[in-house]
C-alpha cells in the first residue's frame with residue numbers, strides 16, 4: 001500500500017480534527033452519529049466484553065459500546081486530537097477511559113481485547129496497516145475487528161465538480177496540498193477491505209453498507225456541507241480568504257448550472273466490515 005505523504009498527512013489531520021471538533025457531531029444533521037450506531041450494531045458487543053475504539057474522536061462509537069458491554073465490561077477510546085478527546089470525556093460511563101494515543105503505537109498488553117473498532121478512522125491514520133497489525137496483537141484469539149469507512153466511489157457529479165473546482169483553484173494559486181494516495185482513497189471499496197482483513201488473519205468477514213444522500217437548498221449550504229466532509233476540502237476552504245472563496249463559489253455555481261437536476265446533490269456512502277481473528 002502506498003503511504004506517501006503520511007507524515008505530512010498526520011500533522012494536517014490532527015490539526016484538522018482539533019479545528020472541526022465542536023461541529024463534528026452535528027455535521028450533515030448528525031450523520032456521524034448514525035454511522036457510529038450502525039457500526040456498533042454490526043460489531044455486536046455483548047455484556048462483559050473488553051473493547052478498544054481506535055480514533056474514537058468525540059466518542060460517538062465509544063459511548064454506545066460502553067452502554068452495550070455494561071458494568072462488567074470496559075471500553076478504551078484512543079485518539080490524537082486533544083479537542084476531540086475533550087468532547088468525548090464528559091459524561092463517559094465509569095466503564096470507559098479515553099486516552100491520547102497514536103493508533104500506530106498502541107501501548108497495551110497483548111491479547112487483552114474482545115473487540116477493536118475503527119469508526120471512520122482507518123483511512124486517516126498515518127499508517128493504517130501498521131495499526132491493524134497492532135490490533136491483531138491486542139486481540140484475544142477469536143476476537144473481532146469492526147470497521148466503518150467512507151466509500152468514495154459513490155459520490156455524485158456535483159461532488160466531483162466541487163473537488164475539481166477546488167483542486168484547479170489550488171493549482172492556480174500555487175498551493176501544495178497533502179493528498180491521499182489512490183490506494184488510501186480506495187480503502188473503503190468492497191473489493192479491498194475484505195482482502196486487507198483476510199491477509200491479516202481475519203475470517204468470517206461480513207460486509208454491510210449504508211448510503212445517504214440529498215440536495216442542498218443553497219450554494220452556501222452545499223459549500224458548508226462539503227467543507228465538513230473531510231480534511232482536504234476543509235483545509236483548502238479555510239485558507240482561501242473572502243476573495244478566493246467568492247471566486248470559488250462563482251466558478252462552482254457556473255458548473256452546477258450545467259448539471260441541471262444533478263446540481264447540489266450529494267451521496268455519502270459507508271461500508272462496514274466485521275472479521276473474527278482466526279486462531
Ligand SMILES: C[S@@+](CC[C@H](N)C(=O)[O-])C[C@H]1O[C@@H](n2cnc3c(N)ncnc32)[C@H](O)[C@@H]1O
Nearest residue numbers: 017055056057079080081102103119120121125
Ligand atoms: C473521522 S474521525 C472518527 C471519529 C469517531 N471514531 C467516529 O466514528 O465518529 C477520525 C478520528 O481519527 C483520529 N486520528 C487520526 N489519526 C490518528 C492517529 N494516528 N492515531 C489516533 N487517532 C487518530 C482523528 O483525530 C479523529 O478523531
